[in-house]
Amino acid sequence: MAANLRAVPARPLSAVAYIRVSKERDDMISPELQETAIRDHCARSGYVLGEIITDLDLSGRFWKRRQMERAIAQVEAGDVDVIVVWKVSRVSRNRLDWEIALDRIETAGGRLESATEPIDATTSSGRFSRGILAGMAAFESERAGEQWQETHRRRWRNGLPHNGKPRFGYSYDRATGYTPDPDLAPIAAELYRRYVAGAGLVVLVDYLGALGVTALTTTRGVAYYLRTGFAAGLLVHHDPACPLTHRSGKRCPNTIMQPGAHSPIIDAELWAAFQQRSGERATLPARLVSPVSALSGILLCGSCGYRMSLKSPGSRSGTPTEQPYYRCARRECPRPMTYRRGNAERLVLEWLPTVAEAVTREALAVPKRSASAKVERARLDRVISDAATALQNLTVDHARRIIPEAAYLAARDALTAEQSAAQVALDRFATSAADGRERAALASGLLDAWPEATDAERNTIVRELCRVIVSRTVGDKRPAGEVFGVWELPELPRRLPVSSPVSNNQQKTPQ
Numbered sequence: 001m002a003a004n005l006r007a008v009p010a011r012p013l014s015a016v017a018y019i020r021v022s023k024e025r026d027d028m029i030s031p032e033l034q035e036t037a038i039r040d041h042c043a044r045s046g047y048v049l050g051e052i053i054t055d056l057d058l059s060g061r062f063w064k065r066r067q068m069e070r071a072i073a074q075v076e077a078g079d080v081d082v083i084v085v086w087k088v089s090r091v092s093r094n095r096l097d098w099e100i101a102l103d104r105i106e107t108a109g110g111r112l113e114s115a116t117e118p119i120d121a122t123t124s125s126g127r128f129s130r131g132i133l134a135g136m137a138a139f140e141s142e143r144a145g146e147q148w149q150e151t152h153r154r155r156w157r158n159g160l161p162h163n164g165k166p167r168f169g170y171s172y173d174r175a176t177g178y179t180p181d182p183d184l185a186p187i188a189a190e191l192y193r194r195y196v197a198g199a200g201l202v203v204l205v206d207y208l209g210a211l212g213v214t215a216l217t218t219t220r221g222v223a224y225y226l227r228t229g230f231a232a233g234l235l236v237h238h239d240p241a242c243p244l245t246h247r248s249g250k251r252c253p254n255t256i257m258q259p260g261a262h263s264p265i266i267d268a269e270l271w272a273a274f275q276q277r278s279g280e281r282a283t284l285p286a287r288l289v290s291p292v293s294a295l296s297g298i299l300l301c302g303s304c305g306y307r308m309s310l311k312s313p314g315s316r317s318g319t320p321t322e323q324p325y326y327r328c329a330r331r332e333c334p335r336p337m338t339y340r341r342g343n344a345e346r347l348v349l350e351w352l353p354t355v356a357e358a359v360t361r362e363a364l365a366v367p368k369r370s371a372s373a374k375v376e377r378a379r380l381d382r383v384i385s386d387a388a389t390a391l392q393n394l395t396v397d398h399a400r401r402i403i404p405e406a407a408y409l410a411a412r413d414a415l416t417a418e419q420s421a422a423q424v425a426l427d428r429f430a431t432s433a434a435d436g437r438e439r440a441a442l443a444s445g446l447l448d449a450w451p452e453a454t455d456a457e458r459n460t461i462v463r464e465l466c467r468v469i470v471s472r473t474v475g476d477k478r479p480a481g482e483v484f485g486v487w488e489l490p491e492l493p494r495r496l497p498v499s500s501p502v503s504n505n506q507q508k509t510p511q
Helices: 031-045 068-076 095-107 124-157 185-197 201-211 219-228 268-281 341-399 405-449 455-465
Strands: 014-021 048-056 082-085 111-114 170-173 177-180 234-238 255-259 299-301 308-311 325-328 338-340 466-471 480-485
Touching: 014 031, 014 068, 031 048, 031 082, 048 068, 068 082, 068 095, 095 111, 095 124, 185 201, 185 219, 185 268, 201 219, 219 268, 299 308, 325 341, 338 341, 338 466, 341 405, 341 455, 341 466, 341 480, 405 455
Parallel strands: 014 048, 014 082, 082 111, 299 466
Antiparallel strands: 170 177, 234 255, 308 325, 325 338, 466 480
16 A cells, blocks of 8 residues: 555645636636636645736637746746646647647646646546647637638628628618618718828827717727728728738738628728828828928928927027927937928918919920920930830840840840830920929919818928928028928938037027
């Protein structure tokens, strides 16, 4: 009998409890029930239970962000002897993650025990049984995933989203599907119109809040809703042929959009305008997406070439200011400029009518250059035509093996580059007059709409037309602003002078 007795440890074994719940639902095993079973197991085994680690609403298929790492780290540090779980499936439902976790625990001299599954891991049959339970857990997870994938594919084929959750702007019925809501559909369409007109996401959230809409309360939520295109009658889903290796739930650029079975709220023209506007905003800084003034990003400091930002009125260096002003946003600027907002807007308004005059002067000057321009266009036409003929002959010679492969490729690339350069130069003749007329139309339209337009709408057009450079010449007490068209901007300093910079506090009253 004595041979079957086990040695009593010098001290009680310490244990840590790990509890995981995949998703809160009615039939789930609650964290409280898991904790009770784990405490009873520790009491029967004589373990001293320390920390209780919990992962809530976390799938067992993925290891990322799992608190199980902290439990294993305690075993590896020698602080804990046993990790106790409610069932083996709580550790992981992924075969590889399970094997790695178990190997780390046992390599460190620890044990993994289940409170509800009596397994003796010191025997080969016990370890086999534990492996079978872990494999069954992974099998159930994979089977459920495959069923959901098949369900999603069937819904996509029928023009339905992957689930029947509510969609803003629509009412949902299991029998009829999604139909535009008479109250929310106009609001959803207005979100797209305001975004295209220049409103930022913060402005859209405030607009929904003023209407008492609680479905979309964050900028992230509004951006996601607009981007999905559900209001345009479209469905977006992950491309099955995506070559990237990533787990589901991660945002992937490889997506497919297809028409859905629901009726659209916005037309194709508004959806196309939204996509274009969204692409433009992706390259803009936040201050230009939601500008705080009509001239945000328009004023440039003549001292360092950096942009000037709008400052609120108040006391600065003991000198009170009565209206907002622009100031160079670069701290290292040697001579930071300031300029009153009212003066800057007056300069732009006085400059806008001159755009049409400049276009007229340019049109009147065309006859003086018409002869040389005609000769140049004819020359470029000949270059393009000759290059096309040479390419054709070159291809024939290469096909007949008259010239070697390397010589053919070099000559082909040279002729193609020559042809492309001539075409670009020729296109400038056709677009220069059109660009001038477009600038004049923009300037004229902005003048008419300025009183009623929002700052975002004004800024969008002004940014396409001009910049204001604020500078001070030697002997001048006040800086002066000058408006330049974007097609005639002078070179500005982009590097600070070597001389020691002047403190920002030396610049007193904004002008």
